[in-house]
Amino acid sequence: MSDSNPFLWPRPPAIVGYGIAVLSVAIALIVGQWPPLHLQTAPVSLFLCAVMFSAWFGGARPGLLAIALSVLAFDYYFLPPTHLLVPNSDEIPRLVIFALSAIFVGSLSTAQRRAAESLRRSRDELEAAGQQLKRINEALRVEITEHRRAAEALDKAQAELAHVNRVMTMGELVASIAHEVNQPLGAIVTNGQACLRLLSREPPDVDKSREVIERMVGDGVRASEVIKRIRALLKKTGPERAPLNINETIREVVAMASSDVQRSKVTLTTELATGLPAVLGDRVQLQQVILNLILNGKDAMNGVEGQPRELLITSGKTAPDDVLVAVCDNGSGFDPGDADRIFDPFFTTKSEGMGLGLSISRTIIEDHGGRLWATPNDGRGATLRFTLPVGHESTS
Amino acid sequence: MKNVEQVVYIVDDDPSMRDAVKTLIETVGLSCRAFESGQEFLQSHLADVPGCLVLDVRLPGLSGLSLQRELAERGIQIPIIFITGHGDIPMSVQAMKAGAVEFLTKPFRDQDLLDAIEQATERDRAARSQRTEIIELRERYETLTPREREVMTAVVAGLLNKQIAAELGISEKTVNVHRGQIMQKLRAESLAELVRMSEKLRVTPPDI
Numbered sequence: 004m005s006d007s008n009p010f011l012w013p014r015p016p017a018i019v020g021y022g023i024a025v026l027s028v029a030i031a032l033i034v035g036q037w038p039p040l041h042l043q044t045a046p047v048s049l050f051l052c053a054v055m056f057s058a059w060f061g062g063a064r065p066g067l068l069a070i071a072l073s074v075l076a077f078d079y080y081f082l083p084p085t086h087l088l089v090p091n092s093d094e095i096p097r098l099v100i101f102a103l104s105a106i107f108v109g110s111l112s113t114a115q116r117r118a119a120e121s122l123r124r125s126r127d128e129l130e131a132a133g134q135q136l137k138r139i140n141e142a143l144r145v146e147i148t149e150h151r152r153a154a155e156a157l158d159k160a161q162a163e164l165a166h167v168n169r170v171m172t173m174g175e176l177v178a179s180i181a182h183e184v185n186q187p188l189g190a191i192v193t194n195g196q197a198c199l200r201l202l203s204r205e206p207p208d209v210d211k212s213r214e215v216i217e218r219m220v221g222d223g224v225r226a227s228e229v230i231k232r233i234r235a236l237l238k239k240t241g242p243e244r245a246p247l248n249i250n251e252t253i254r255e256v257v258a259m260a261s262s263d264v265q266r267s268k269v270t271l272t273t274e275l276a277t278g279l280p281a282v283l284g285d286r287v288q289l290q291q292v293i294l295n296l297i298l299n300g301k302d303a304m305n306g307v308e309g310q311p312r313e314l315l316i317t318s319g320k321t322a323p324d325d326v327l328v329a330v331c332d333n334g335s336g337f338d339p340g341d342a343d344r345i346f347d348p349f350f351t352t353k354s355e356g357m358g359l360g361l362s363i364s365r366t367i368i369e370d371h372g373g374r375l376w377a378t379p380n381d382g383r384g385a386t387l388r389f390t391l392p393v394g395h396e397s398t399s
Numbered sequence: 400m401k402n403v404e405q406v407v408y409i410v411d412d413d414p415s416m417r418d419a420v421k422t423l424i425e426t427v428g429l430s431c432r433a434f435e436s437g438q439e440f441l442q443s444h445l446a447d448v449p450g451c452l453v454l455d456v457r458l459p460g461l462s463g464l465s466l467q468r469e470l471a472e473r474g475i476q477i478p479i480i481f482i483t484g485h486g487d488i489p490m491s492v493q494a495m496k497a498g499a500v501e502f503l504t505k506p507f508r509d510q511d512l513l514d515a516i517e518q519a520t521e522r523d524r525a526a527r528s529q530r531t532e533i534i535e536l537r538e539r540y541e542t543l544t545p546r547e548r549e550v551m552t553a554v555v556a557g558l559l560n561k562q563i564a565a566e567l568g569i570s571e572k573t574v575n576v577h578r579g580q581i582m583q584k585l586r587a588e589s590l591a592e593l594v595r596m597s598e599k600l601r602v603t604p605p606d607i
Contacts (some may be wrong), residue, residue: 196509300518
């Protein structure tokens with residue numbers, strides 16, 4: 004690390020490297036010739052130091068320069084005859100050895116320096132890679148959190164959609180009935196009005212009137228066919244009869260309705276009997292019925308203030324072959340005399356609503372071979388119960 | 400006994416309703432053309448007589464409101480009476496804002512529809528005569544010389560002959576001659592009428 008190796012500062016520009024080489028050799032020369040140190044006979048280590056220093060700080064070329072200068076200075080100032088560049092022939096081996104050791108020390112120092120530098124580079128790169136890894140990790144964590152949040156939102160949206168689907172099917176059905184029947188009715192009314200005008204002419208236009216009345220008859224037939232078709236649709240949808248666990252169906256609907264119910268400050272509790280046999284039925288249709296009963300109960304408690312709004316759903320077995328489901332509220336209840344009328348189409352106590360929910364629910368339950376009925380509670384509210392015959396297979 | 404001076408157009412995809420409305424309109428002696436879609440109506444040639452359109456809101460393909468928009472974009476100015484199976488308030492507000500004459504919910508009273516048709520046709524007739532009047536007036540204005548137009552601009556701005564003469568660098572007598580020419584060419588009886596005409600001229604005649 005750079006802080007543990009103070010000698011590893013950045014490489015200086017070339018000119019400074021060469022300057023260091025010249026300067027260090029000059030210092031070695033001066034120190035070597037300084038009399039009090041008595042180094043005149045053995046200046047080699049000084050020059051080797053200068054070479055090592057230059058090669059370390061300046062690199063290979065300043066190292067070479069230092070070697071050349073050292074060899075020259077050694078030859079000129081220390082090898083007899085001094086102050087001459089040509090040495091005695093018996094001193095040549097010493098010069099050569101000096102030169103060789105200078106080259107050796109210089110290249111060693113350069114290599115060392117390179118090794119230290121490449122080590123540092125690797126370490127820096129590693130550190131950068133570590134940093135990047137940390138950043139990626141962080142980003143990944145954020146992404147995972149977001150992904151989880153999105154998945155939760157998706158779940159919620161799906162649950163809401165499922166809810167809307169169940170609620171909408173009835174609403175849509177009603178809207179479509181209204182439109183389909185209103186078209187021929189509108190035509191009948193308009194034709195009738197036109198006919199009255201034709202007949203009040205002087206003389207009355209009987210031929211044209213007959214033609215218009217024939218069209219009115221056709222439109223009347225068409226309107227009743229629409230109704231017939233819808234009735235058939237209500238009866239026949241649900242050829243799907245699969246064995247199902249009624250408790251599971253109840254739990255699914257409770258999950259769907261929970262946000263609605265909570266918003267109305269209603270506490271919904273379930274007491275579901277264990278070990279019930281399976282019933283044969285259409286899951287979606289039975290979900291519609293249960294949802295309808297829950298929402299009705301919830302609406303019936305809209306006016307309840309000053310005491311908890313409680314909705315209790317129970318399941319159990321009655322006769323040997325019947326599963327019973329009861330939805331009990333402590334809301335406004337109904338007049339005991341109305342116990343059957345509340346299942347009539349368009350009977351409603353609510354300011355909004357078509358009064359079709361219970362009527363359709365009863366059709367569905369009866370279509371399943373069961374019964375749906377209502378009883379007022381002893382205290383407040385009402386309980387709606389339905390039975391379904393047991394299928395052949397049993398569920399846990 | 401059909402009155403071909405005006406036409407009622409009907410666009411409704413439901414054949415019973417379409418025939419019923421057509422019969423009703425014809426019993427009061429109005430001429431009537433029925434179409435089963437907005438596209439069919441757009442492709443047809445409309446007679447150049449006052450009229451109105453009885454339009455079902457709920458149509459397959461081009462909806463009633465879209466047809467209303469499309470007609471406005473094409474510069475076809477025909478008053479519209481909407482009829483709908485379900486009186487949807489936001490929808491009716493939108494239709495009325497876009498210039499519909501009436502918004503009727505099926506089943507409607509025959510008299511309500513006939514009243515709306517009369518009112519709409521009257522509105523179309525007035526708009527047409529105004530457009531014709533402006534076109535004629537514009538033709539007359541075209542016959543004025545550049546100098547006469549300058550004088551007219553000054554006159555309706557309320558300048559006196561003396562002031563106009565000074566401004567245009569001509570004699571008062573010449574101004575008087577120009578004024579006479581202008582009144583004659585535009586067939587204006589009085590200064591007040593001339594001012595009214597200049598206001599109408601400022602209105603660009605709508606494309607038909």
